[in-house]
Amino acid sequence: MIFVTIRTPELREFQIFRELYERGEHLTSDILGAVSVRFRAKSLLDGNHIRNWIEQNPGYDVYVVNPYPQFVYAHKNLFQFSENTRDPFFTAKSQEVFDRVRIPFDLSKVGHQTHDILSASSYWFGNAEFWRAYMEDVVLPVLNAGRDVLGDRAFAFLYEPQFYYGVAVQPCGSLPFLLERTVSLYLAQNRNIKAIFYPVNRQRVLDCCLFTFEREIVQLYGDMVDGWIAKGHTGADMDEYFHWASRMAGAGWRLYFGQYPISFEEGDNPRQILPWFKDERRKDRSGHS
DSSP: OOOOOOSOGGGTHHHHHHHHHHTTGGGSSSSEEOOOTTHHHHHSOOHHHHHHHHHHSTTOSEEEOOSOTTHHHHOSSHHHHHHHHTOTTHHHHHHHHHHHTTOOOOGGGOOOOOTTTOOOSSOEEEOHHHHHHHIIIIIHHHHTOOHHHHHHHHHHHHHSOOOOSSOOSSOOOSHHHHHHTHHHHHHHHOTTSOEEEOOOOHHHHHHHOSSHHHHHHHHHHHHHHHHHHHHTOOSHHHHHHHHHHHHHHHHHHHHHHHHSOOOOTTSSOGGGGOGGGHHHHHHHHHTOO
16 A cells, blocks of 8 residues: 655545655555555545456556446547536647647547547556556646746646636645546557456446436437447547536536536545436336346
């Protein structure tokens, strides 16, 4: 067990990643990851289960768990999600950060992020080479960039407290949210990295939904989106669908969480007590499916 003192909480998990990397912990383990107490509540999985999954699938550079597989059906990608839940200029501001620290991500080319690339949180477990590459190529250039490199606007975007739809012990800027989204970008850009994502079926998608409207999107349009994925389909019809699905889901996140902020801090599954699932709880108690 490694205990890390949180000296800069505004960096969230990326302070811990930096400390583990600088201490060389990634060199002492075959596979290393760092997750918060929120992991089980978000992902509905525990550490022992993930350890077994990794052991049963040896030989990968990085193992990724996406706690929100429903996003594949509600949003074209994580940047569209962020535009509709956090900041309508999230993508443009993120691109400015990448340009200023010279990370060659082109967000205009990010398409539909599917189950084999979507990483909505920093729930990854990598070998020493993945740690070295990802930290040196992406995380450290962002963490080490000051106002002189970023400029006033990008620095404020990363570090000044921003709107957040949940309960947070410490307010923060957009830095942790931007960096969370870079795992998907980095893996898409570096296909030589052997990555495996935790398997997803329709039931897991529904279980992970935080809202009834997310479940409705999956139930109504899941087959259509899965069909697009299977065929490698792109086009105006897909763009139109995700434009409206993401706007609706994003508005729901802001409305519902604005009135009833959610907390994952206790490590329990908050879905069990969310008021919009009360009808489902009533059905379960009465014995109806």
